[in-house]
Amino acid sequence: MSPHAAKSFKVIGTRVVKLDAVEKVTGAVQYLPDMEVPGMVWGKILRTPVPHARIKRIDTRRAEALAGVLGIVTGYNVEQRPFGYAKDHLALKRDVVRCIRDEVAAVAAETEELAAEACRLIEVEYEELPAVFDPAAALRPDAPQIHAQFPGNVVSFTYRFNAGDVDRAFREADVIVEGTYTLQYVTTACLGTMAAIASWDPRGNLTMWSTTQIPFLYQRDLAEALGISGDRIRVIQPPVGGNFGRGLDLYPIDIIAALLARHVNRPVKIVFDRDEEFLASPTREPCVFTLRTAARVDGTLLARDARVIIDNGAYVSWGSTTPYVMMTTLAGFYRCPNVRFDTAIVYTNNVYSGSMRGYGNLESTFAIEAQMDDLAERLGLDRLAIRRLNANRPGDVTPQGLRITTCALWECFEAAERDIRKPVAQPPRPGWKRGIGYAGMFHVGGGARVYRSDGCGAIVKLDDFGKASLITGASEIGQGSETVLAMIVAEELGIPLGRVEVVNNDTAVKPWDVGVHASRTTFIAGNAALLAARDVKRQLLALASEQLDEAVSALDCEDGFVFVREAPATRRIAYEKVVRAGHFREGGQILMGQAFYDPPTQMLDKDFRGNVSLTYGFAAQAALVEVEEATGKIEVLRVASAHDVGRALNPVGCEGQIEGGIHMGLGYCLTEELRLKDGRVLNPGFLDYKLLTAPDMPEILVTLIETVDEAGPFGAKGLGEAGTIPISAAVANAVKDAVGVRLTELPLTPERVYRAIRASISTAGT
Amino acid sequence: MRPRFAYHRPETLAEACRLLAREPGAAVLAGGTDLMVHLRQMSRGKRPTAVVNVKRILGLATIEVTDTAVRLGALVSLTALIEHPVIQEEYPVLPFTARYMGSPGIRNLATVGGNLCNASPAADLPPVLVALDAEVGIAGPRGERRLPLGEFFRGPGQSVLSAGELLTRVEFPRRHRGWAIRYERLDVRRAMDIAIVGVALALRVNAGRVSEARVALCAVAPTPLRVRAAEAALVEGGLSEGAIAQAAELAMAAARPISDVRATAEYRREMVGTLVRRGLTRILSDDTSGVTADP
Amino acid sequence: MTERYPLELTVNGRRIRREIPGSRTLLEFLREDLRLTGTNLSCDTGDCGACTVLLDGQPYPSCIMLALDVDGQEVTTIEGLAARWQAQSGARPPELHPVQRGFLEEGGAQCGFCTAGVVMAAAGLLEAHLQADGAPTEAEIRAGLEGNLCRCTGYTKIIKAVEVAAQRMRAERRART
Secondary structure (H helix, E strand, C coil): CCCCCCCCCCCCCCCCCCCCHHHHHHCCCCCHHHCCCCCCEEEEEEECCCCCEEEEEEECHHHHHCCCEEEEEECCCCCCCCECCCCCECCCCCCEECCCCCEEEEEEECCHHHHHHHHHHCEEEEEECCCCCCHHHHCCCCCCCCCCCCHHHECCCCCCEEECCHHHHHHHCCEEEEEEEEECCCECCCCCCCEEEEEECCCCCEEEEECCCCHHHHHHHHHHHHCCCHHHEEEECCCCCCCCCCCCCCCHHHHHHHHHHHHHCCCEEEECCHHHHHHHCCECCCEEEEEEEEECCCCCEEEEEEEEEEEEECCCCHHHHCHHHHHHHHHHCCCCCEEEEEEEEEECCCCCECCCCCCCHHHHHHHHHHHHHHHHHHHCCCHHHHHHHHCCCCCCECCCCCECCCCCHHHHHHHHHHHHCCCCCCCCCCCEEEEEEEEEEEEECCCCCCCCCCCEEEEEEECCCCCEEEEECCCCCCCCHHHHHHHHHHHHHCCCHHHEEEECCECCCCCCECCCCCCCHHHHHHHHHHHHHHHHHHHHHHHHHHHHCCCHHHEEEECCEEEECCCCCCCEEEHHHHHHHHHCCCCCCCEEEEEEECCCCCCCCCCCCCCCCCCEEEEEEEEEEEEECCCCEEEEEEEEEEEECCCCCCHHHHHHHHHHHHHHHHHHHHCCCCCEECCEECCCCCCCCCCCCHHHCCEEEEEEECCCCCCCHHHCCCCCCHHHCCHHHHHHHHHHHHHCCCCCECCCCHHHHHHHHHHHHHHHHC | CCCCCEEECCCCHHHHHHHHHHCCCEEEECCCCCHHHHHHHCCHHHCCCEEEECCCCCCCCCEEECCCEEEEECCCEHHHHHHCHHHHHHCCHHHHHHCCCCCHHHHHHCEHHHHHHHCCCCCCHHHHHHHCCCEEEEEECCEEEEEEHHHCEEECCEECCCCCCEEEEEEEECCCCCEEEEEEEECCCCCCCCCCEEEEEEEEEECCEEEEEEEEEECCCCCCEECHHHHHHHHHHCCCHHHHHHHHHHHHHHCCCCCCCCCCHHHHHHHHHHHHHHHHHHHHCCCCCCCCCCC | CCCEEEEEEEECCEEEEEEEECCCEHHHHHHHHCCCCCCCCCCCCCCCCCCEEEECCEEEEHHHCEHHHHCCCEEECHHHHHHHHHHHHCCCCCCCCHHHHHHHHHCCCCCCCCHHHHHHHHHHHHHHHHHCCCCCCHHHHHHHCCCCCCCCCCCHHHHHHHHHHHHHHHHHHHHHC
């Protein structure tokens, strides 16, 4: 895996057109909602109108009588098994509904409209139960119990980490800052909604077309939920309209589509409406993050003590495993020797959260970076100087045992500072105050051993037209993984990018991969592709050496030719000829290489120690904002975003992920909130769930710093989540710089900022 | 879920009024940017029995400028309003305001009449048109009638149109040479947002003295709200610091905002004051930024 | 409710004649009746721009329009944009519209779900500016695309793609006239 430091690349590092871009700009791409399967009918889900209730009675007769309805499933007429991380969830609810998402029935009908009409005709009698919507209230002894088998409404995961002697460090500290940060529900809000098509064949095998991003785990979990063996399920991933972590679990829509299809013996397609998408697709975990940081008078960090309360919602999904990452940042971002971390994860009758880009790191970073600024202020230190003092460095080992190899964190800050301080064309407007804020981040960049395996398989086939096919376990979810993997194969094999195709969307064909998450795809799938390409290259050279009658050591390959190094122009054969000669003969062979790359990392042990990733990504962002004191409005004028990417294999892709990540992070910071009241979603639409529009976005200046990590494919590290992680902290710090108020609750709506400014003026006066 | 409904396409005004009189539960379809959304959200009980598409009726989509009046047909699209050269030249506050609404695609479709008849308390055009002393023309079974725009709104989502009536135009007198006219709006995003508070100001000013004033608010009452007390304060005190402060106080006192998912009532009330002060201060300093037709 | 009305219009240069229910939206008609699935359904309330098509060259949100309301008009969807450009400019197939080309070169599409709507809105914007022999500023491009939500790109490369396309279209038009 040694880096190609001095060599210039032919494909890596160049600006290329995304492999599927032509289909996308011409409308030829077929997303799941565009698909039709012969004999297909439509499914619609009926959900509870109340968040917590006993189901007294379901009567589907009127609905079944509607012409065009093929069948209806409920928790009472199908066989299903519990699913989900804590196995506390049934796809179709029996006896009790626990949150406003809960699926009570599903209808299959000839048209989508008929299915919806039929849903309205299903009669369900509910007996409402007392409900609880706040974690603190849910922990009280008299609170309604959400799950009988989990008394006290406590989700049994413990994330308790201790390193060093935190209490002593706090006693000996020169300064302590503390704060409580309240982070809200946001949702992925993908432009393409969740969807599934389920189709059973006469032998009882199931094909699923899904918006999942973890096809193999999905295959296994779905089999379990349906009570069949995994070899009976094939998962196909059509092009998807975004994911960002949404597709990281098995959800009721998937199981229900399969149950419905089995029930009516026809393929069934379910596509979420937009309001259903806001209601029923997974959110980021809302939490209250309490942090204390202790430091010496020169700014050296001594200790951190954090407690996070997470609103789990009604069922356990990935949102409640995000403390893994919160903890990693708390214990690892900036050097801090004494660390204590604990969580309380609480069942409520709210909607449940899943995984969303950044996966807990946004919240942790928000708290930490607020306190770095607070410390600087208390100690009279420069905000960047205190960060430099405590910055992670190559060779560091964090209290959990994470091994930092390459690390350009400080260089990222320098680049961000340089760019944020470039002149701004227009002066501040009257009534607006300007400020600059900084925040950095640290995240896994070399895979993430969250499961026992962090592996990905790859097969590279070379055909007799000189074309390479990469069959990879990794999934394309719009982020550009296909393109960067093709670039890796093209570079390694010495062929143009246009001669590489990627096959990656069918579990019946592609080798195993644990899934798209934790920014792991470029690194893990990239290494797998590189190894598989090297394998096929070895075979190619071996075959060519026979044909050229030269030792392999005398040969090179480039531009689609294998040639003798000493006589490149005269003694060479095109790949296609080598391959053809390889199988058009007696005792022939094909050229196919394969690899399964699973990095030498460790899962966290019971004490939360272990090196979960083979390398780590770092970044720093700076935000230049203007705040209007009379209204509380914030405008972000410029974001400088500098990233230690190892190597920018696909610069267009890197920039795109960062720019998009900044959009998502700024939304989290300024305008996005899924508002829940008494368990109901108040704003299930784009009018009042506010994604930033084109005119809202600031100037974005991106710097890619290449530390060339020897563990990564051509030196690359993961990047997918990085742009999202620190930006809220940078903006909050910039607001502090501009108007002197420390905001600790997101989003920073004008009203919230205005109130904080008024409050600080009135306390300043006393 | 997508609704199904009976559908009519009258060719004349008379036919439309007859249809509407016969089916009081029918909804009028102009651009559809509000109705088509409402139809998806309405419960079955409240759904219109039929939809009457009025876009085939001739003569309702013109902008007519005479020496004394500017007449906007009910079916004038927001884009047409924005692009009309006389409106751009003489009433740039109208394109400025219309640009806050929706998006370019929505503005191609949405109509002035539709915006008024939808009667959203947060709609931006109503306070501006009220500040221009606009009147509406209504056609009905008993002929035509006219009404000051301020009397057109009954409550949230409700106009005074009765069964069989159709809004045909809104017009205002072309007498604002020398006036300073502004629309101040508070929102969260630069586009696609509904106003949290909107303030329309129209002043006939000369050397700091105000001879006529109109102050109209949106999003802080069930209907667009004209604050005559604030107008009187400005006529009396001109654009002095005291009069500006007083006008702001009076506007805040007159507002009856509610708390909703976008903002609290308290914040809205305070922002009325802020926007009134800001608008008047800009008029005082002859600041025409943000009232030109260009973005 | 099942009464059908005649509809005659041009879609991507082809004359179409159908009978459809009054309540059918233009988006439904395009996607389901004509199987032109390039235009996507994302919110169905006119709030995201994914369904944008051109009507006589200008952008409209097809999800909240009745198909019958475009009777007699010329609809262009993403599938027909390149041909429209070829007809206007004399370019030969399979040359793409400059906005499509700009997207390829600058990386304007990631997941691609918003792309058809953005490309159509941008094409409409540029066509309007071209009439005045202009090219829009960055602010004007952002304003022109303010009704198109994107979750993947942060809009940066979309804006760049449209800027590149604007320059190209202006140069092409000057060369031609």
